Amino acid sequence: MNTAAIDVSVVIVNYNTAHLLVPMRDALRASQGDLRLQLIVIDNASRDDSIEVIRRELPEALLIANETNVGFGRANNQALPHVTGRHVLLLNTDAFVAPDTLTKTVAYMDAQADCGILGVRLEGRDGELQPCCRRFPTPWNVFVARTGLVRWLPRTRMVDDMAWDHASVRECDWVPGCYYLVRRAVIEQVGLFDPRYFLYCEEVDHCRAAKDAGWKVVFYPHTTVVHLGGESAKSDAALSPAGKQIPVLQLESELLYFRKHHGVPGLAAAMTLGTLGNLVLALKCLLKAAPAGLRNCWSDMRMRWSLFLRTGFGRRATR
DSSP: OOGGGOOEEEEEEESSOHHHHHHHHHHHHHTOTTOOEEEEEEEEOOSSSHHHHHHHHOTTSEEEEESSOOOHHHHHHHTGGGOOSSEEEEEOTTEEOOTTHHHHHHHHHHHOTTEEEEEEEEEOTTOOBOOOSBOOOOHHHHHHHHHTGGGGOTTSOOSBOOOSOOOSOEEOSBOOTTEEEEEHHHHHHHOSOOTTOSSSSHHHHHHHHHHHTTOEEEEEEEEEEEEOOOTTGGGTSOOOTTTOOOHHHHHHHHHHHHHHHHHHHHHHHHHHHHHHHHHHHHHHHHHHTOHHHHHHHHHHHHHHHHHHHHTTTTTSOOO
């Protein structure tokens, strides 16, 4: 194959999701159209039969088999020396593209030279709209979201604003990494993911770098990807009910992100507001006589301050 003619290098990080590989592959092939794809799969030391399934069902893929789980961002970075496409698509194993997804999104990128990163409309298996056109997190909007105070603070620019029809193309701060189409020129200019993020916030950080370099991050609604969410993460730990995330890793990534982009004052604000948030939630639990909620607040408080110390005040990863 003439590698110069590759349209999209599809990079897939797999971790204990052997059962999703075939349906993900089938959806991808059905969406390919006339596009020439390169497929790169990084397996993060899965404990199921993922390696066998990849070799049997995706024989055309370049397989990178890690001996340990290096995390989502670092695993994606491993693909960079091998990519040959003019665009790079980061695709989760639990994200199933529609038959028109690849052709439509690549056509939009080709027509809009200033679009550096593109995300699409995301829905759950039940058809429910998921957050997919997002604003950057700040210590303040994270606090407001966690405490439920948004109803009294309606002017706060929240990370997720679902109160619009999601039917129009628009610029945004960042898009989720489950379907993350990025122009190769962006990667050549700003790189891909900061390896300190083991999981979560890596695409937030990357979109920020791309925007700082003059590229647009675009939400494209004219195709839909079904995203299950949390399929890899749940094989290692209990997930948060709302975001399907591993709380300790989410919190660590937030601390790293706030220190990197908001400095010491921003990190101090995050810790102060995080502690205040636990006090607000604990008060609510006391009023509702909810002892389980009180225990959760105490657990979060301990985890938050432990990570603050273990990350060297938001400067380094713990794994």
